[in-house]
Amino acid sequence: MKILLLHSDYIEYEVKKKTRLAEPFEGKGERVDEALVVFISVEKGDTEDTALKAVEEISEVAKKVNAEKVVLYPYAHLSSNLADPETAVKLLKFMEEKLSSSFEVHRSPFGWYKAFKISCKGHPLSELSREIKGEDIEVTQALR
Amino acid sequence: MKILLLHSDYIEYEVKKKTRLAEPFEGKGERVDEALVVFISVEKGDTEDTALKAVEEISEVAKKVNAEKVVLYPYAHLSSNLADPETAVKLLKFMEEKLSSSFEVHRSPFGWYKAFKISCKGHPLSELSREIKGEDIEVTQALR
Protein backbone atom coordinates (compact mmCIF):
# COMPACT_ATOMS: atom_id res chain seq x y z
CA MET A 1 0.00 0.00 0.00
CA LYS A 2 1.25 3.43 -0.87
CA ILE A 3 -0.15 6.51 0.78
CA LEU A 4 0.41 10.22 0.24
CA LEU A 5 -0.76 12.41 3.13
CA LEU A 6 -1.53 16.07 2.52
CA HIS A 7 -2.49 18.33 5.39
CA SER A 8 -4.96 20.56 3.62
CA ASP A 9 -7.01 23.70 4.06
CA TYR A 10 -9.66 21.97 1.99
CA ILE A 11 -10.34 19.32 -0.58
CA GLU A 12 -13.32 19.46 -2.87
CA TYR A 13 -14.20 16.81 -5.41
CA GLU A 14 -16.94 16.13 -7.89
CA VAL A 15 -17.59 12.82 -9.63
CA LYS A 16 -17.48 13.15 -13.39
CA LYS A 17 -17.66 9.72 -14.97
CA LYS A 18 -17.56 6.05 -14.01
CA THR A 19 -14.70 3.80 -14.98
CA ARG A 20 -15.46 0.11 -15.45
CA LEU A 21 -14.17 -0.43 -11.91
CA ALA A 22 -16.51 2.06 -10.26
CA GLU A 23 -18.11 1.29 -6.92
CA PRO A 24 -21.78 2.33 -6.60
CA PHE A 25 -22.05 6.00 -5.64
CA GLU A 26 -25.11 8.22 -5.57
CA GLY A 27 -23.61 11.53 -4.47
CA LYS A 28 -22.00 14.30 -6.50
CA GLY A 29 -18.98 14.90 -4.32
CA GLU A 30 -18.17 16.96 -1.27
CA ARG A 31 -15.91 19.54 0.30
CA VAL A 32 -13.99 18.92 3.50
CA ASP A 33 -12.10 21.71 5.26
CA GLU A 34 -9.08 21.37 7.53
CA ALA A 35 -8.37 17.71 6.85
CA LEU A 36 -5.60 15.24 6.44
CA VAL A 37 -6.19 14.03 2.89
CA VAL A 38 -4.80 10.56 2.24
CA PHE A 39 -4.31 9.49 -1.37
CA ILE A 40 -4.14 5.68 -1.40
CA SER A 41 -3.01 2.98 -3.79
CA VAL A 42 -3.99 -0.45 -2.48
CA GLU A 43 -1.47 -2.92 -3.87
CA LYS A 44 -1.42 -6.62 -4.71
CA GLY A 45 -0.80 -8.60 -1.53
CA ASP A 46 -2.24 -5.98 0.83
CA THR A 47 -4.34 -7.43 3.65
CA GLU A 48 -6.28 -6.16 6.66
CA ASP A 49 -2.96 -6.29 8.47
CA THR A 50 -1.42 -3.89 5.94
CA ALA A 51 -4.49 -1.67 6.22
CA LEU A 52 -4.21 -1.62 10.02
CA LYS A 53 -0.60 -0.45 9.76
CA ALA A 54 -1.71 2.28 7.40
CA VAL A 55 -4.40 3.29 9.87
CA GLU A 56 -1.74 3.60 12.58
CA GLU A 57 0.44 5.77 10.35
CA ILE A 58 -2.46 7.96 9.32
CA SER A 59 -3.59 8.36 12.94
CA GLU A 60 -0.12 9.33 14.03
CA VAL A 61 0.26 11.98 11.34
CA ALA A 62 -3.27 13.33 11.90
CA LYS A 63 -2.51 13.77 15.59
CA LYS A 64 0.83 15.46 14.89
CA VAL A 65 -0.75 18.03 12.61
CA ASN A 66 -3.89 18.38 14.74
CA ALA A 67 -6.29 17.27 12.03
CA GLU A 68 -9.68 16.11 13.27
CA LYS A 69 -10.84 15.03 9.83
CA VAL A 70 -9.38 12.41 7.51
CA VAL A 71 -10.30 12.05 3.84
CA LEU A 72 -9.51 8.69 2.23
CA TYR A 73 -9.06 9.30 -1.49
CA PRO A 74 -8.38 6.21 -3.65
CA TYR A 75 -5.57 7.06 -6.02
CA ALA A 76 -4.33 4.63 -8.64
CA HIS A 77 -1.34 6.71 -9.66
CA LEU A 78 0.94 5.95 -6.72
CA SER A 79 1.64 2.36 -7.77
CA SER A 80 2.06 0.16 -10.81
CA ASN A 81 1.15 -2.94 -8.80
CA LEU A 82 -2.48 -2.30 -7.91
CA ALA A 83 -4.75 -4.73 -6.08
CA ASP A 84 -7.95 -5.87 -7.76
CA PRO A 85 -10.83 -3.41 -7.24
CA GLU A 86 -12.77 -5.67 -4.86
CA THR A 87 -9.83 -5.94 -2.47
CA ALA A 88 -9.12 -2.23 -2.77
CA VAL A 89 -12.67 -1.22 -1.88
CA LYS A 90 -12.83 -3.77 0.94
CA LEU A 91 -9.63 -2.45 2.53
CA LEU A 92 -10.60 1.19 2.04
CA LYS A 93 -13.91 0.54 3.84
CA PHE A 94 -12.02 -1.30 6.58
CA MET A 95 -9.70 1.68 7.04
CA GLU A 96 -12.67 4.06 7.07
CA GLU A 97 -14.27 2.02 9.84
CA LYS A 98 -11.10 1.79 11.95
CA LEU A 99 -10.27 5.49 11.63
CA SER A 100 -13.84 6.47 12.50
CA SER A 101 -13.29 5.71 16.16
CA SER A 102 -10.85 8.65 16.42
CA PHE A 103 -11.59 10.98 13.50
CA GLU A 104 -14.35 12.35 11.31
CA VAL A 105 -13.70 10.24 8.22
CA HIS A 106 -14.72 10.91 4.62
CA ARG A 107 -14.10 8.49 1.78
CA SER A 108 -14.31 9.41 -1.88
CA PRO A 109 -15.67 6.76 -4.23
CA PHE A 110 -13.39 4.25 -5.91
CA GLY A 111 -13.21 3.97 -9.68
CA TRP A 112 -14.69 7.29 -10.76
CA TYR A 113 -13.10 10.08 -12.74
CA LYS A 114 -13.27 13.03 -10.40
CA ALA A 115 -12.50 16.72 -10.67
CA PHE A 116 -10.83 17.94 -7.50
CA LYS A 117 -9.43 21.04 -5.87
CA ILE A 118 -7.01 20.80 -2.99
CA SER A 119 -5.03 23.32 -0.98
CA CYS A 120 -1.99 21.85 0.75
CA LYS A 121 -0.72 23.90 3.67
CA GLY A 122 2.98 23.67 2.91
CA HIS A 123 4.47 23.26 6.37
CA PRO A 124 7.16 20.56 6.68
CA LEU A 125 4.71 17.88 7.87
CA SER A 126 2.02 18.80 5.36
CA GLU A 127 3.27 16.43 2.67
CA LEU A 128 4.37 12.95 3.65
CA SER A 129 4.34 9.61 1.91
CA ARG A 130 4.61 6.06 3.14
CA GLU A 131 5.03 2.65 1.59
CA ILE A 132 3.52 -0.03 3.79
CA LYS A 133 4.59 -3.60 3.14
CA GLY A 134 3.58 -6.78 4.97
CA GLU A 135 5.85 -6.48 7.96
CA ASP A 136 7.22 -2.99 7.84
CA ILE A 137 6.60 0.59 6.96
CA GLU A 138 9.03 2.18 4.55
CA VAL A 139 9.44 5.88 4.98
CA THR A 140 9.98 7.09 1.45
CA GLN A 141 13.33 8.55 0.57
CA ALA A 142 12.09 12.11 0.52
CA LEU A 143 11.56 11.95 4.25
CA ARG A 144 14.73 10.35 5.52
CA MET B 1 11.56 8.89 -13.73
CA LYS B 2 8.00 8.95 -12.55
CA ILE B 3 5.60 11.62 -13.70
CA LEU B 4 2.02 12.44 -12.76
CA LEU B 5 0.24 14.70 -15.24
CA LEU B 6 -2.77 16.73 -14.13
CA HIS B 7 -4.69 18.83 -16.62
CA SER B 8 -5.63 21.73 -14.39
CA ASP B 9 -7.73 24.86 -14.27
CA TYR B 10 -4.93 26.36 -12.22
CA ILE B 11 -2.02 25.66 -9.95
CA GLU B 12 -0.81 28.17 -7.41
CA TYR B 13 2.18 27.66 -5.17
CA GLU B 14 4.09 29.61 -2.58
CA VAL B 15 7.51 28.70 -1.21
CA LYS B 16 7.48 28.28 2.54
CA LYS B 17 10.81 26.94 3.69
CA LYS B 18 14.07 25.58 2.30
CA THR B 19 15.06 21.98 2.74
CA ARG B 20 18.78 21.21 2.83
CA LEU B 21 18.50 20.26 -0.87
CA ALA B 22 17.00 23.56 -1.99
CA GLU B 23 18.06 25.15 -5.26
CA PRO B 24 18.53 28.93 -5.14
CA PHE B 25 15.19 30.69 -5.61
CA GLU B 26 14.36 34.36 -5.17
CA GLY B 27 10.63 34.37 -5.96
CA LYS B 28 7.63 33.72 -3.75
CA GLY B 29 5.71 31.44 -6.09
CA GLU B 30 3.26 31.86 -8.91
CA ARG B 31 -0.12 30.96 -10.34
CA VAL B 32 -0.57 29.37 -13.73
CA ASP B 33 -4.01 28.90 -15.28
CA GLU B 34 -5.07 26.28 -17.82
CA ALA B 35 -1.94 24.17 -17.65
CA LEU B 36 -0.73 20.63 -17.78
CA VAL B 37 0.91 20.28 -14.36
CA VAL B 38 3.59 17.60 -14.26
CA PHE B 39 4.69 16.30 -10.86
CA ILE B 40 8.10 14.69 -11.31
CA SER B 41 10.33 12.33 -9.37
CA VAL B 42 13.75 12.09 -11.01
CA GLU B 43 15.14 8.66 -10.14
CA LYS B 44 18.57 7.09 -9.78
CA GLY B 45 19.88 6.15 -13.20
CA ASP B 46 17.85 8.76 -15.10
CA THR B 47 19.77 10.48 -17.89
CA GLU B 48 19.13 13.11 -20.56
CA ASP B 49 17.80 10.24 -22.63
CA THR B 50 15.20 9.44 -19.96
CA ALA B 51 14.35 13.13 -19.72
CA LEU B 52 13.88 13.37 -23.50
CA LYS B 53 11.43 10.48 -23.40
CA ALA B 54 9.55 12.24 -20.62
CA VAL B 55 9.48 15.40 -22.74
CA GLU B 56 7.93 13.41 -25.60
CA GLU B 57 5.26 11.97 -23.29
CA ILE B 58 4.48 15.33 -21.77
CA SER B 59 4.27 16.97 -25.20
CA GLU B 60 1.92 14.29 -26.46
CA VAL B 61 -0.43 14.62 -23.50
CA ALA B 62 -0.34 18.44 -23.59
CA LYS B 63 -1.33 18.36 -27.25
CA LYS B 64 -4.14 15.85 -26.63
CA VAL B 65 -5.69 18.01 -23.92
CA ASN B 66 -4.96 21.28 -25.73
CA ALA B 67 -2.78 22.73 -22.99
CA GLU B 68 -0.49 25.54 -24.09
CA LYS B 69 1.25 25.77 -20.73
CA VAL B 70 3.26 23.16 -18.87
CA VAL B 71 4.25 23.39 -15.21
CA LEU B 72 7.15 21.20 -14.11
CA TYR B 73 6.73 20.56 -10.38
CA PRO B 74 9.46 18.49 -8.68
CA TYR B 75 7.77 15.96 -6.45
CA ALA B 76 9.72 13.57 -4.27
CA HIS B 77 6.71 11.49 -3.24
CA LEU B 78 6.29 9.49 -6.43
CA SER B 79 9.39 7.34 -5.89
CA SER B 80 11.49 5.73 -3.18
CA ASN B 81 14.52 5.65 -5.47
CA LEU B 82 15.29 9.33 -5.99
CA ALA B 83 18.26 10.70 -7.91
CA ASP B 84 20.69 12.99 -6.13
CA PRO B 85 19.52 16.62 -6.11
CA GLU B 86 22.17 17.84 -8.59
CA THR B 87 21.07 15.33 -11.21
CA ALA B 88 17.41 16.06 -10.53
CA VAL B 89 17.81 19.82 -10.99
CA LYS B 90 19.98 19.32 -14.08
CA LEU B 91 17.39 17.09 -15.75
CA LEU B 92 14.47 19.32 -14.75
CA LYS B 93 16.22 22.32 -16.34
CA PHE B 94 16.95 20.22 -19.42
CA MET B 95 13.25 19.29 -19.69
CA GLU B 96 12.25 22.92 -19.20
CA GLU B 97 14.50 23.96 -22.05
CA LYS B 98 13.32 21.23 -24.43
CA LEU B 99 9.63 21.83 -23.74
CA SER B 100 10.05 25.59 -24.18
CA SER B 101 10.23 25.23 -27.94
CA SER B 102 6.57 24.16 -28.03
CA PHE B 103 4.96 25.36 -24.78
CA GLU B 104 4.95 28.13 -22.23
CA VAL B 105 6.89 26.36 -19.49
CA HIS B 106 6.97 27.11 -15.77
CA ARG B 107 9.18 25.26 -13.30
CA SER B 108 8.70 25.36 -9.55
CA PRO B 109 11.88 25.32 -7.45
CA PHE B 110 13.41 22.06 -6.27
CA GLY B 111 13.91 21.32 -2.60
CA TRP B 112 11.53 23.82 -1.01
CA TYR B 113 8.51 23.18 1.16
CA LYS B 114 5.69 24.74 -0.78
CA ALA B 115 2.03 25.41 -0.13
CA PHE B 116 0.00 24.73 -3.24
CA LYS B 117 -3.52 24.83 -4.58
CA ILE B 118 -4.50 22.88 -7.65
CA SER B 119 -7.75 22.27 -9.50
CA CYS B 120 -7.74 19.15 -11.64
CA LYS B 121 -10.35 19.12 -14.38
CA GLY B 122 -11.53 15.55 -13.95
CA HIS B 123 -12.02 14.44 -17.54
CA PRO B 124 -10.63 10.99 -18.41
CA LEU B 125 -7.31 12.36 -19.70
CA SER B 126 -6.89 14.87 -16.89
CA GLU B 127 -4.97 12.49 -14.62
CA LEU B 128 -2.30 10.29 -16.10
CA SER B 129 0.91 8.82 -14.79
CA ARG B 130 3.94 7.36 -16.48
CA GLU B 131 7.03 5.49 -15.39
CA ILE B 132 9.90 6.12 -17.77
CA LYS B 133 12.81 3.70 -17.64
CA GLY B 134 15.96 3.61 -19.75
CA GLU B 135 14.57 2.01 -22.87
CA ASP B 136 10.83 2.08 -22.41
CA ILE B 137 7.88 3.91 -21.05
CA GLU B 138 5.67 2.00 -18.68
CA VAL B 139 2.08 3.10 -18.69
CA THR B 140 1.04 2.62 -15.10
CA GLN B 141 -1.54 0.01 -14.33
CA ALA B 142 -4.28 2.52 -13.70
CA LEU B 143 -4.26 3.43 -17.35
CA ARG B 144 -4.17 0.11 -19.11
Ligand SMILES: [Mg+2]
Ligand atom coordinates in the same frame (compact mmCIF):
# COMPACT_ATOMS: atom_id res chain seq x y z
MG1 LIG C 1 -7.52 26.94 6.67
Ligand SMILES: [Mg+2]
Ligand atom coordinates in the same frame (compact mmCIF):
# COMPACT_ATOMS: atom_id res chain seq x y z
MG1 LIG D 1 -10.69 26.84 -16.42
